Amino acid sequence: MIDLPYRGSGPYCYTNSLAMMLGSETPPTDVLETVTGSPFGMQLVGGSSPFFDAFGWDPDLGIGEALDVLGWTAETVSEPDPEAAFARLVESLADGPVLIGPVEMGHLRHQPGMTGPIGADHFLVALASDAGSVLVHDPQGYPYARIPREDFAAAWRAETVAYGKPHTMRANFARHTVVTDEAAISAALPRAIRRLSGEAGTDLPPGSLGNADAALALATRIASGCDPDLRGMLIHFVIRVGARRLSDAAVCLRRVGHGVAAEVAIRQARLIGSLQYDLVVEDDVRAAGTLRALAPAYEELRLALTSS
Numbered sequence: 001m002i003d004l005p006y007r008g009s010g011p012y013c014y015t016n017s018l019a020m021m022l023g024s025e026t027p028p029t030d031v032l033e034t035v036t037g038s039p040f041g042m043q044l045v046g047g048s049s050p051f052f053d054a055f056g057w058d059p060d061l062g063i064g065e066a067l068d069v070l071g072w073t074a075e076t077v078s079e080p081d082p083e084a085a086f087a088r089l090v091e092s093l094a095d096g097p098v099l100i101g102p103v104e105m106g107h108l109r110h111q112p113g114m115t116g117p118i119g120a121d122h123f124l125v126a127l128a129s130d131a132g133s134v135l136v137h138d139p140q141g142y143p144y145a146r147i148p149r150e151d152f153a154a155a156w157r158a159e160t161v162a163y164g165k166p167h168t169m170r171a172n173f174a175r176h177t178v179v180t181d182e183a184a185i186s187a188a189l190p191r192a193i194r195r196l197s198g199e200a201g202t203d204l205p206p207g208s209l210g211n212a213d214a215a216l217a218l219a220t221r222i223a224s225g226c227d228p229d230l231r232g233m234l235i236h237f238v239i240r241v242g243a244r245r246l247s248d249a250a251v252c253l254r255r256v257g258h259g260v261a262a263e264v265a266i267r268q269a270r271l272i273g274s275l276q277y278d279l280v281v282e283d284d285v286r287a288a289g290t291l292r293a294l295a296p297a298y299e300e301l302r303l304a305l306t307s308s
Contacts, residue, residue, distance in 0.1 A: 018032060047205075059123065110145045124139070239276045268297050
């Protein structure tokens with residue numbers, strides 16, 4: 001079977017927001033996603049919330065890691081006071097766009113169906129503001145969206161987001177070193193190997209599991225009866241982004257000579273992608289079997305990255 005890199009829509013909010021901030025010098029999306037470190041692992045946060053991303057990883061960490069290996073800096077501020085935060089945002093916007101996030105997506109009422117917090121993180125690029133609203137590029141598919149200040153403020157507090165700090169923004173992006181895509185990918189791999197080895201590198205809630213343990217625990221949970229909230233989380237977000245980022249990682253791994261690791265990543269992407277149909281039609285036995293097949297691939301990926 002010939003593997004065709006995926007191109008299309010998907011929940012890459014932090015990656016697309018970062019790409020907008022880096023402008024004409026941004027790497028391709030597959031490189032940018034890979035150097036955030038996201039594709040290399042799986043986690044079951046608190047023993048209940050599954051994500052096909054690296055153990056102990058979150059998008060806020062990933063943006064910082066990507067900037068580091070790509071040779072960029074940005075001023076990152078998390079201002080606890082909402083009025084002071086908005087004043088700082090207005091001041092920063094005078095010099096150009098600002099990366100905002102994480103925010104609570106459920107407060108973004110320009111997105112159809114959003115009426116209140118849902119515990120979903122999101123990232124935006126703020127373009128301008130006035131006393132009543134903020135103008136943003138929302139990478140969910142809403143360019144030049146106007147968000148009333150009240151809704152923006154509620155989202156920006158990020159009270160129902162599991163990571164990050166309130167009112168986080170990044171501005172003053174500057175490139176200090178020209179780094180090739182290949183060099184950036186290679187520089188991101190040592191951290192990926194550590195996370196595949198089970199090193200979280202950050203505090204996690206009690207009961208959190210990583211990689212094979214996370215896949216097996218999720219398989220057990222699904223086989224015993226997948227509740228509606230878990231199913232919704234998986235089919236609307238987790239599977240979509242998980243399969244895509246592994247497909248992107250495979251492309252990048254091939255670019256830097258990690259052919260064996262790329263094959264493992266593609267196999268992982270196929271397994272995760274195949275979960276979509278089974279969980280939508282509630283074939284939970286088959287989905288659990290797929291997760292059990294996925295579990296040993298995390299150690300295979302670690303070995304492939306360390307041996308080549």
